[in-house]
Structures are given as structure tokens and as C-alpha cells.
Amino acid sequence: MSQTSRPATGANAVLHDLPTAALKAAVQAANIGVWHWDLTSNIIDYSDLARCILGLPRSGPVTTETVRALTHPEDLPRTREIARRALDPDVRGSEVYSYRIIRPDTGETRWIQAHGLAEFGLVNGVQAALTYSGSIQDVTESRVLRQALEDQSARLQLAIEAGDLAVWDLDIASDTISPSPEMNRLFGFPSDATPSAEDFRRLYAPGEEDRLKEVSAAQMADGGTKVQSEVRYVLRDGRERTFLLRADIQPKEPPFTRAIGVLIDVTDRVRREQQVTTIALEMRHRLKNAFAVISAIASRSWPASDKNEGLKWFKGRLQAISAATDLMFRINAEALLVADLADRIIAPYRHPDHDPITLEGPDISVPPALATPLAMALHELATNAVKYGALSVPEGKVTIRWEVPPDGSIRIVWQEMGGPPVKAPAQSGFGSTLLGSALFPPPHRVEHNFSPDGVRYSIEVRTD
Structure with a gap:
């Protein structure tokens, strides 16, 4: 009733010659279940492993209704269509496909990868499917991992688009840069263009290429492989833009073969x-x-x-205030010790015959970017203390103490004692705003306590 098969050749011949035990061991090792549907008798046979994968009992009949019942409702129309195409003698589909099941034994949703192949023959003189056999494999873990990677990629793409940044990859040996629509968008190239590394270098603002080489050499002088710098470019339409370049040079030791990084528009x-x-x-x-x-x-x-x-x-006193003002508005200056910064800010409020201020803490450097906010905060606290707090009376005292907590931040505590009784302000004014989010937005932190014995401010700044 069935047509004669062609002799097996090549790899198929090897497979054909394998004993049944070897084939069974192979599918067991690969965790693949096998099924066979005899359409002439409508009997479906599942291997023990196939039943285990689907959550079916080890024995008992399996019907098409059984298979449909455990198939996820959203995937059932598609699996029906795949089976229809596989059993159609004019189509003879044999695609590999994935679908979900709801295990009848646990109720758990699992992903199954399946592959079926029908054999055809003449039935009453008409071509028809005689059997439909194939394999199934539980691919839930790999599917979940793939979905997680796709979600991560989608989130990264959203971050790239929202943050005006582009990822780039340079083959140093061939001086070839991998094209990307984001890089083209930042630099004003058509989205489908393939500009060369030299095309990008031509857009450096005057002097920027040499400066970037010097910065890179300095940052890598001690064996580092990471480079970061703001770089100015003049785009093809004449606009000047500033991009923050971050690069990781690979491998860790010369000769370097690759540089990968990001560009962020910080103009x-x-x-x-x-x-x-x-x-x-x-x-x-x-x-x-x-x-x-x-x-x-x-x-x-x-x-x-x-x-x-x-x-x-x-x-x-006036000269001391002037010096403190210079410190608050210093531009591109070197790092200072906390002790030096605090000493210069509170100098106008000290007197050789009566010094109401005590400084306590180890030698800690303040990064240049934080010097101005800290200077302004200490100046504001000192001014308030002179007007309302401990420095408004002769017996008042102020202690400024600093330390480095385990997380590597810098904590500075302003503590007043011996001044007039303290009352918390009825409403927040400019000074409170200045000492809070204005000067120290997250992740920096500011805490205050208007204790009757004296005002206490704690300023914790992140240095990373």
C-alpha cells in the first residue's frame, strides 16, 4: 500500500544501519522524546521519555484529543495548521516548530520543540499520509534564556535611543569600525551608511584628535585599558557637538586588537x-x-x-570672606583636603583669642566637582549659625567632623552646641533647599536634626 523508499545514502545510510538500541540510547542522551501516529488505525504511540516530557502517564492510550487538551490554547491553531500542512500530500511540510503545553500532571507551562515527518502512500489509488512520526524536546530553559536576552537587548536599545548614545566597536588591526544606525544618527550620516573610521576622525574639532591621544596615553600609562574623555566634533552640517567617549581596550595586554565603547551626546x-x-x-x-x-x-x-x-x-575678616568666596566659585581647580576646604570657609568666623570651631577628621581629598557644593554648604551653615545658632553667642561651639564610611563616600557632620534653644523652621526656605537637593541631589544624602541642644547636619557625598 505504501510507496517503495529510496536506498539510504551518506549520513542517512549510517543512521539506517544503526541498531535500534543505539538509536534509543542516542535519543535518551539528547533527552528527546519520540512519537508515532499510525493514521490508518489512528493509534498514537509515545515513548516513555515523550510521555515524561508532556506530563502524561507512563501507560494508557494517547489520542489526538489528549494532545489538543494539553496544548496551550493560544498555540493550538498554529500546531493544527502545521499538522495539516505536514499531512497534505501536496505540501508535505516538515518544519521544526515550538509551542507551549500545560502539563496535565503539574499544571506547569512548558515550551516544546517538535519536528514531524509524514510518510505517504496510495490509499484507494490516491496519495495520502500513512504515518506521522517525529520528536519532541523540552526547551523551556533555553527559551526563557533567549527571551531574557531579547528583553535585555530591547531595554538596552531603549536606553540607547533615550540617552542619545551609540555603541561602537573598532577593529584596531584593520582600522574598521562596525556601522550602526545610532552612530550614524549622532554624526549626521544616513542611517544605512557605512562610514569608515577615518570618516569619523575627519569630524574631530581642531586639536581634539591629538588631545584625545594624549588623554588615552595618560589613562593607560599604568596598565589600564579604559579610556574616558569628552570630545568635541564638528559635524558635516557645521554644528559643533560634544560627546562623552568611554572605551574598553582589548585584550588587557598589548598588542591591542579591539576597542569597544559608547558615545553619549552631552552637548x-x-x-x-x-x-x-x-x-x-x-x-x-x-x-x-x-x-x-x-x-x-x-x-x-x-x-x-x-x-x-x-x-x-x-x-x-573681610579678606577671609573674600578668600572663602573664591573657593566657592573656583573653576577647574585641583582637589583639596576636607580640612583645608573647611578651614578656609570658616576662617571668617574664627578669632585668635576665641575660636569656637573645632575641625576633626583624617586626610581626605575632595574631588574638584564636589568642592564648590561643599564650600557653599559650609558657608550657608556658618552664616545661619552666626545669625541664629551657636555662633550668635560667645559661649556657642561648632564641631565639624568628617570620615569615610565603608561604601567609600565622604561624610561631613556639622554639630552646634551651646547656642540659643533651637526650633525647627515652620517652613523650608531657600537655605534648606540649597543644603538639600540643590547642592546634593541623589545619590548624595543630607540629614538634619533640629535638636534643642544644637543643630546637626550630616552631608554624605558619593565620590564614584
């Missing part, structure tokens, strides 16, 4: 920082002029009887 941030710098410099200039005017007025109007002592002390 708007850089422009805002430039505006803030300009305003800060202008404010510092105006304050210095104001201090000079105040000093001149004091020199002319100070009582002659007190010029040797009083005027000298007043000008010294």
Missing part, C-alpha cells in the same frame, strides 16, 4: 555648565569688587581711635 550639559561657569566668574568678580569697595569705605570712615585694632581685625 546640552556642557553648554549649561559653560553658562554656569560664566555666571559664577561674573558673580565672583562682582563680589570681589564689592569687598574692595567695602574695605575702602571702612578705611575712610573707621574711627581713628580704633584703626590699629578694630580696622585691622575687620579687614582681616
Whole structure:
């Protein structure tokens, strides 16, 4: 009734010659279940492993209704269509496909990969499927892993698009950069263009290529393989943009063969920082002029009887305030020790005959980016203490203490004692805002306690 099969050749011949025991051992080792459907008798036979994979009893009949009942409802139309195509003599489909089942024994949803192949013959003179045999394999773990990788890739793509950044990959030996739509978008190339590494280098702003080489050499001088720098480019339409470049050079030891990294468009941030710098410099200039005017007025109007002592002390205090102002508005300066920063800020409030302020802590450097916020915070706390707190009375004391917690941050604690009774403010003013999110947004932290015995502020800044 069935057609004569062609002689098996090549790998098929080897498979054909394997004894049944060897084939059984192979599918067992691969954790593959086998099924066979005799369409002439409508009997479906599943191997023990196939039954285990599907969550079926080890014995008992298996019907098409059984298989349909355990197939996930959302996948049933597709598996039906695949079976229909496989059993159609004009199509004879044999695709590998995946679908979900709901195990009848545990109720658990599992992913199954299946492959079926029908044999055809003449039935009453008409071609028809005689048997439908195949294999099944539980691929839930690999499917879940693949889905997790796809989700991770999708999240990364969203982050790339939302953050105006592009991932790049440079083959150093061939000087070939892998094209990407994100890189093309940042640099103004068509999305399907394939610019060369040299095409990107031509867009460096004047002097930037040499500067980047110097920065890279300095950062890798001690055996490091990571480079980070802001780089200016002049795009093809004449616009100047600033990108933050981060690169990982591979392998860890020369000769280096690959560089992979990201570019982040930070143009708007850089422009805002430039505006803030300009305003800060202008404010510092105006304050210095104001201090000079105040000093001149004091020199002319100070009582002659007190010029040797009083005027000298007043000008010294004024000069100390001026120095603290310089520190608050310093631009691109080197790191300072916390002790030096605190000493310079609170100098106007100390006196050789009566020093109400105590500094305590180890030698800790303050990164340049944090020097100005900390200086402004200490200045604000000192000003408040003079107006309302411990420094407003002769017996008042202030202790400034700093330390490095286990997480590597810097914690500075301002503690007042001996001043007037403290009352918490009824509402937050500019000073509270300044000492909070304005100067120290997350992940930095600021805590305050308006204890009746004295105000306590704790400022914890992250340095990473």
C-alpha cells in the first residue's frame, strides 16, 4: 500500500544501519522524546521519555484529543495548521516548530520543540499520509534564556535611543569600525551608511584628535585599558557637538586588537555648565569688587581711635570672606583636603583669642566637582549659625567632623552646641533647599536634626 523508499545514502545510510538500541540510547542522551501516529488505525504511540516530557502517564492510550487538551490554547491553531500542512500530500511540510503545553500532571507551562515527518502512500489509488512520526524536546530553559536576552537587548536599545548614545566597536588591526544606525544618527550620516573610521576622525574639532591621544596615553600609562574623555566634533552640517567617549581596550595586554565603547551626546550639559561657569566668574568678580569697595569705605570712615585694632581685625575678616568666596566659585581647580576646604570657609568666623570651631577628621581629598557644593554648604551653615545658632553667642561651639564610611563616600557632620534653644523652621526656605537637593541631589544624602541642644547636619557625598 505504501510507496517503495529510496536506498539510504551518506549520513542517512549510517543512521539506517544503526541498531535500534543505539538509536534509543542516542535519543535518551539528547533527552528527546519520540512519537508515532499510525493514521490508518489512528493509534498514537509515545515513548516513555515523550510521555515524561508532556506530563502524561507512563501507560494508557494517547489520542489526538489528549494532545489538543494539553496544548496551550493560544498555540493550538498554529500546531493544527502545521499538522495539516505536514499531512497534505501536496505540501508535505516538515518544519521544526515550538509551542507551549500545560502539563496535565503539574499544571506547569512548558515550551516544546517538535519536528514531524509524514510518510505517504496510495490509499484507494490516491496519495495520502500513512504515518506521522517525529520528536519532541523540552526547551523551556533555553527559551526563557533567549527571551531574557531579547528583553535585555530591547531595554538596552531603549536606553540607547533615550540617552542619545551609540555603541561602537573598532577593529584596531584593520582600522574598521562596525556601522550602526545610532552612530550614524549622532554624526549626521544616513542611517544605512557605512562610514569608515577615518570618516569619523575627519569630524574631530581642531586639536581634539591629538588631545584625545594624549588623554588615552595618560589613562593607560599604568596598565589600564579604559579610556574616558569628552570630545568635541564638528559635524558635516557645521554644528559643533560634544560627546562623552568611554572605551574598553582589548585584550588587557598589548598588542591591542579591539576597542569597544559608547558615545553619549552631552552637548546640552556642557553648554549649561559653560553658562554656569560664566555666571559664577561674573558673580565672583562682582563680589570681589564689592569687598574692595567695602574695605575702602571702612578705611575712610573707621574711627581713628580704633584703626590699629578694630580696622585691622575687620579687614582681616573681610579678606577671609573674600578668600572663602573664591573657593566657592573656583573653576577647574585641583582637589583639596576636607580640612583645608573647611578651614578656609570658616576662617571668617574664627578669632585668635576665641575660636569656637573645632575641625576633626583624617586626610581626605575632595574631588574638584564636589568642592564648590561643599564650600557653599559650609558657608550657608556658618552664616545661619552666626545669625541664629551657636555662633550668635560667645559661649556657642561648632564641631565639624568628617570620615569615610565603608561604601567609600565622604561624610561631613556639622554639630552646634551651646547656642540659643533651637526650633525647627515652620517652613523650608531657600537655605534648606540649597543644603538639600540643590547642592546634593541623589545619590548624595543630607540629614538634619533640629535638636534643642544644637543643630546637626550630616552631608554624605558619593565620590564614584
